[in-house]
Amino acid sequence: MFTGIIETVGEVVAKELREGDVKLTLKADESYLEAVMLGDSIACNGVCLTVVDRTSNQFMLDVSVETLSLTTIGDWDVGSKVNLEQAMIASSRFGGHIVSGHIDRIGEIIDITEDARSWRMTVRVPKNIRQYIAKKGSISVDGVSLTINSVEDNEFSVNIVPHTLSHTIIGDYKLNQKVNIEIDTIARYVERLVSLSHSEN
Numbered sequence: 001m002f003t004g005i006i007e008t009v010g011e012v013v014a015k016e017l018r019e020g021d022v023k024l025t026l027k028a029d030e031s032y033l034e035a036v037m038l039g040d041s042i043a044c045n046g047v048c049l050t051v052v053d054r055t056s057n058q059f060m061l062d063v064s065v066e067t068l069s070l071t072t073i074g075d076w077d078v079g080s081k082v083n084l085e086q087a088m089i090a091s092s093r094f095g096g097h098i099v100s101g102h103i104d105r106i107g108e109i110i111d112i113t114e115d116a117r118s119w120r121m122t123v124r125v126p127k128n129i130r131q132y133i134a135k136k137g138s139i140s141v142d143g144v145s146l147t148i149n150s151v152e153d154n155e156f157s158v159n160i161v162p163h164t165l166s167h168t169i170i171g172d173y174k175l176n177q178k179v180n181i182e183i184d185t186i187a188r189y190v191e192r193l194v195s196l197s198h199s200e201n
Contacts, residue, residue, distance in 0.1 A: 002043045002085050004096030004138075004145020006168045008032045010044070012080045013058065022063040022073070023052075028084060030057045041087040041101065045169070046143030046180040047071050048087075048101025071103045072142075072178045081169045083143045096145030097138035098185045105129050107141070107181040109173050110155065119160040120149070121173070125181055130154040132183040132191070140182040144168050 014025035026044065036042070036059060040051045047067060053060040068074045076082070088094075111122035123141065125133070133139060133156050137148050146158040165171040173179075 001088055002048070002096075002099040002101055002143070003088055003092070003094055004046075004099040004140050004143060005085065006083045006144055006164075007085050009167070009169060010082045010084045012076050012078055012082060015076065015078060018062075021065050022068060024049075024061045024063060024073075024076070025058055026061070026082060026084075027058050032084070033057060033059060036086065043085045043087075043099070043101045043143045044082050045072065046083070046099070046101065046140050046182055047073060047103055067103075070106075071180050072106055075178065081172065083168050085143060097140075099140045099143070099145060099182060100185055101143075102182065103180045104132075104183050105181050107179050109175055109177045109179060111157075112173065112175065115159065117162045119165060119170075120157055121160055121170075122155055122157045123179065123181070124155045127154045129181070129183055132187040134187075137187070138184045140180075142169065142179045144170060 008028055010026040010028040012024060013027045016023040036051055036054060038051055041048050042051060049061040051059050052062050063073050105126045107123045107125040110124045113120045133151055135148055135151050139146055139148055148156050149159055150157045160170055
């Protein structure tokens with residue numbers, strides 16, 4: 001379980017193809033990795049992955065075919081920057097929203113507009129998840145917990161404040177960039193409850 005509050009930015013230093021799936025090696029500050037143990041979960045651009053090996057400033061991850069098919073990881077190259085968040089612990093502050101690390105779909109950045117010191121960013125998502133996206137609701141974009149400002153069909157806009165621009169990879173986004181999208185977990189349960197209610201009537 002994660003909160004969508006990015007802790008640091010890492011970098012891909014190796015990407016090894018292994019019989020259809022991938023082994024990644026990412027670099028991060030030694031101080032960030034001090035408490036990381038084998039088997040721990042780290043959200044990498046919002047994707048929950050398991051640490052299978054580590055050194056003082058690097059950690060290794062296996063990425064399955066399923067994960068490659070549902071996320072942007074297949075497009076990562078050596079040098080790609082990645083948002084990182086370790087799984088939360090019971091004593092953590094809950095600063096964002098509930099993020100599971102299970103990506104729903106890949107979205108696309110279709111507009112970036114400067115808004116004073118912030119960015120106003122518009123993202124297009126596949127139409128089969130548009131019903132989960134609501135104005136002033138929460139959404140995870142590459143693992144970053146964001147509040148939705150507006151919604152139009154299968155497009156939504158978010159405001160990116162200066163702190164987020166400088167502490168995540170969002171400040172490097174370009175038009176047409178693909179991003180990992182995770183809808184708000186609460187929306188899944190609401191839909192399930194409503195569908196069951198209708199089926200029983």
